[in-house]
Amino acid sequence: ATHAPMAEKDCSSITPPYPLLIKKLDRVRELLGNRPLTLAEKILYSHLHDPEASLSGGKKLVRGETYLQLSPERVAMQDASAQMALLQFMSAGLPRCAVPTSIHCDHLIQANVGADADLQRSIENNKEVFEFLESAARKYGIEFWRPGSGIIHQIVLENYAAPGLLMLGTDSHTPNAGGLGLLAIGVGGADAVDAMTGTPWELKAPQIVGVHLTGKLNGWATPKDLILHLAGKLTVKGGTGRILEYFGPGVFNQSCTGLATVSNMGAEVGATTSTFPYTPNMRAYLQATGRAPVARAADEAAAKGFLAADEGAEYDEVIEINLSDLEPTINGPFTPDLATPLSRFGKFVKEQGWKDEISAGLIGSCTNSSYEDMTSVADLAKQAKAAGLTAKVPFLCTPGSEQIRATMERDEVTDVLQDVGATVLANACGPCIGQWKRDDKKGEENAILTSFNRNFKSRNDGNRLTMNFLASPTVVTAMSFSGKLTFNPMTDPIPLPTGGEFRFSPPSGQDLPSAGFTPGETSFYPRPTPEPQPETEVVIKPDSQRLEYLKPFPSHFGEGSGNPRGLEIPSLKVLMRVRGKCTTDHISAAGPWLKYKGHLTNISENLLITAVNDEGGEVNIAFDHEHEPGQSEADTIPGVAKRFKARNQPWALVVDENYGEGSAREHAALQPRFYGCAMIIARSFARIHETNLKKQGVLPLWFVDKADYSRIGSGDIVETVDLVDLFNGAQTETVGVKVTRRNGEIFTIPTRHTMSADQLKWLRAGSALNHIRSQIKS
Numbered sequence: 001a002t003h004a005p006m007a008e009k010d011c012s013s014i015t016p017p018y019p020l021l022i023k024k025l026d027r028v029r030e031l032l033g034n035r036p037l038t039l040a041e042k043i044l045y046s047h048l049h050d051p052e053a054s055l056s057g058g059k060k061l062v063r064g065e066t067y068l069q070l071s072p073e074r075v076a077m078q079d080a081s082a083q084m085a086l087l088q089f090m091s092a093g094l095p096r097c098a099v100p101t102s103i104h105c106d107h108l109i110q111a112n113v114g115a116d117a118d119l120q121r122s123i124e125n126n127k128e129v130f131e132f133l134e135s136a137a138r139k140y141g142i143e144f145w146r147p148g149s150g151i152i153h154q155i156v157l158e159n160y161a162a163p164g165l166l167m168l169g170t171d172s173h174t175p176n177a178g179g180l181g182l183l184a185i186g187v188g189g190a191d192a193v194d195a196m197t198g199t200p201w202e203l204k205a206p207q208i209v210g211v212h213l214t215g216k217l218n219g220w221a222t223p224k225d226l227i228l229h230l231a232g233k234l235t236v237k238g239g240t241g242r243i244l245e246y247f248g249p250g251v252f253n254q255s256c257t258g259l260a261t262v263s264n265m266g267a268e269v270g271a272t273t274s275t276f277p278y279t280p281n282m283r284a285y286l287q288a289t290g291r292a293p294v295a296r297a298a299d300e301a302a303a304k305g306f307l308a309a310d311e312g313a314e315y316d317e318v319i320e321i322n323l324s325d326l327e328p329t330i331n332g333p334f335t336p337d338l339a340t341p342l343s344r345f346g347k348f349v350k351e352q353g354w355k356d357e358i359s360a361g362l363i364g365s366c367t368n369s370s371y372e373d374m375t376s377v378a379d380l381a382k383q384a385k386a387a388g389l390t391a392k393v394p395f396l397c398t399p400g401s402e403q404i405r406a407t408m409e410r411d412e413v414t415d416v417l418q419d420v421g422a423t424v425l426a427n428a429c430g431p432c433i434g435q436w437k438r439d440d441k442k443g444e445e446n447a448i449l450t451s452f453n454r455n456f457k458s459r460n461d462g463n464r465l466t467m468n469f470l471a472s473p474t475v476v477t478a479m480s481f482s483g484k485l486t487f488n489p490m491t492d493p494i495p496l497p498t499g500g501e502f503r504f505s506p507p508s509g510q511d512l513p514s515a516g517f518t519p520g521e522t523s524f525y526p527r528p529t530p531e532p533q534p535e536t537e538v539v540i541k542p543d544s545q546r547l548e549y550l551k552p553f554p555s556h557f558g559e560g561s562g563n564p565r566g567l568e569i570p571s572l573k574v575l576m577r578v579r580g581k582c583t584t585d586h587i588s589a590a591g592p593w594l595k596y597k598g599h600l601t602n603i604s605e606n607l608l609i610t611a612v613n614d615e616g617g618e619v620n621i622a623f624d625h626e627h628e629p630g631q632s633e634a635d636t637i638p639g640v641a642k643r644f645k646a647r648n649q650p651w652a653l654v655v656d657e658n659y660g661e662g663s664a665r666e667h668a669a670l671q672p673r674f675y676g677c678a679m680i681i682a683r684s685f686a687r688i689h690e691t692n693l694k695k696q697g698v699l700p701l702w703f704v705d706k707a708d709y710s711r712i713g714s715g716d717i718v719e720t721v722d723l724v725d726l727f728n729g730a731q732t733e734t735v736g737v738k739v740t741r742r743n744g745e746i747f748t749i750p751t752r753h754t755m756s757a758d759q760l761k762w763l764r765a766g767s768a769l770n771h772i773r774s775q776i777k778s
């Protein structure tokens with residue numbers, strides 16, 4: 001490699017304890033009868049909290065069935081989700097975090113005019129929250145990455161990720177770190193609190209899908225195209241309950257940051273996470289980012305067979321992909337699994353009748369802001385500039401970290417981009433999470449092209465009519481010079497103002513900087529391995545509109561609950577039947593609501609405001625059949641939820657397929673619970689959201705017969721009939737639900753539950769946190 005390694009950092013707190021992990025794994029192997037293991041199994045099982053308790057005495061470990069009690073080694077949190085996680089952690093009453101933990105200020109930074117001004121304004125607007133996060137970090141010994149330091153996933157990859165590690169992050173794209181051959185799992189704050197309090201973290205042993213990569217990416221095809229292609233194959237649900245484990249020669253000729261992009265977007269198919277065997281490119285990346293000691297330790301662990309699958313390891317499914325056959329792919333609009341190869345995209349656009357126009361090109365974000373990405377797009381920008389072209393549309397670039405930004409600047413990559421009209425935004429999430437102050441396209445149908453990972457309606461600029469197409473940064477860049485949606489940079493020319501035409505050559509980038517990375521502005525960075533300062537006061541103003549202490553949710557059962565039904569959920573009124581796609585963005589919208597992440601009362605005002613009511617087909621309309629005089633029957637969804645809360649009327653939701661898909665946003669579980677939701681019956685759930693509901697004491701149930709969905713409507717009463725048996729230890733997969741319709745009709749339907757013994761304890765206590773608190777006290 002031609003890159004210069006960075007000076008070695010102190011890596012003692014970030015090097016996984018490989019000898020201990022390997023020893024634990026050896027014991028697990030014995031208990032499992034020495035069968036060959038996949039890499040993902042090795043990492044999971046070497047982090048079992050207590051292998052003897054889980055596996056001795058002939059206990060079986062069945063992927064897709066057995067619940068694992070795990071001990072993650074690290075937690076990372078972004079500024080939006082960290083607020084609620086910390087409020088929960090604080091209520092547990094511990095003096096310090098049980099594992100190294102970091103906070104990253106990235107989601108609350110707005111993109112408006114450019115990096116410096118946007119950063120200053122966002123710091124001012126969010127002062128109270130940043131101060132809260134920083135003081136809590138100081139008190140509990142958490143590493144605090146200030147606004148401007150970069151996006152959580154890029155910083156984790158640059159600083160904390162290490163092969164073979166098991167870590168949790170309170171953000172759904174935490175799997176990005178998998179580019180360094182570890183298991184990084186996106187969770188809600190309550191799960192993070194498990195790790196932070198040293199409570200075993202529970203995960204149903206995922207199935208393992210092997211993705212066998214052969215061949216080599218060439219021409220315009222990039223790692224992004226691999227995952228865009230795979231998303232099209234697997235769909236947004238195809239990875240649910242599964243880990244994607246890549247293997248084969250095609251892994252070894254990709255850069256570490258390229259693999260991180262692939263791993264990042266495993267979240268888009270619902271995968272628990274993604275991982276890769278340890279490669280020489282990972283070693284080079286560790287060295288280039290100052291972590292040679294981690295690389296040396298990983299080399300030794302790899303020599304003992306820890307960092308790759310065993311020969312003969314069995315996968316639940318194997319997908320074959322020949323990288324040599326891959327072409328660039330564009331996914332969208334509105335769903336990340338609508339994949340169209342670039343060569344067919346123009347035809348697709350014409351068939352849909354869309355305007356042949358893009359209104360903006362956006363590159364960077366946590367998904368695609370590596371040095372390789374940035375030098376590849378700079379190569380295209382140079383080609384275009386030499387031909388006298390500048391970007392035809394607003395062209396925005398979000399560096400993933402201060403380190404990337406400073407290195408780009410030093411190596412004149414930034415100059416090249418700005419020369420063709422690019423605006424460089426702050427090192428933060430910005431437009432990727434709806435923090436894009438974009439006024440010119442309000443209410444207008446338009447198409448943007450981004451190198452981001454997610455493209456649900458309203459995600460970027462709050463406009464439901466903005467069609468977001470996901471592509472590689474190089475395709476986004478090239479198309480920004482044409483301004484046309486049907487443009488294929490591999491084949492089509494761009495007419496020049498002076499006459500004649502210009503064609504792009506395939507881009508070429510550099511995976512690591514020849515002169516090494518430069519850290520840039522180091523005042524953004526945390527103190528290394530901070531010790532807790534227990535005397536620090538964590539301030540929440542009593543009249544704050546941004547932060548609010550969390551009150552424990554009451555249990556549904558027992559004394560004081562007002563529930564006469566013993567160990568059955570109280571009688572619930574159905575608030576609404578949600579139709580179709582209902583992601584966590586629909587349940588708890590982001591954008592302007594992000595500022596209320598630490599204030600449950602305020603943020604709950606956005607509950608389900610973009611969900612469609614199946615009774616009537618309208619957005620954000622629910623019906624209150626017992627409305628009081630002076631109240632209308634129809635109201636907004638949070639409006640009706642508030643009425644139910646005021647009447648002490650616990651309620652339920654009936655929802656469609658893959659409910660809660662998209663993210664680890666635990667507010668999507670906290671908010672309904674706050675208003676009194678106790679049960680949700682779905683055609684199916686997304687994994688993280690289902691767990692989040694359980695953590696907050698909401699019972700998720702699956703229709704056994706999906707047609708039963710339409711048999712229940714708003715105002716009906718639903719009651720569990722045999723939940724008590726589950727609490728009493730019955731090994732049954734079903735729970736009966738009695739439905740009393742508004743017209744008096746009564747019937748009982750079977751539903752399926754996924755509650756483990758521990759999760760039943762959470763339900764009984766009212767929330768996982770109530771349960772943890774009672775454990776700590778005893």
Ligand code: F3S
Nearest residue numbers: 173365366429432433
């Ligand atoms: Fe930030 Fe998540 Fe995008 S971490 S950059 S919002 S995918």
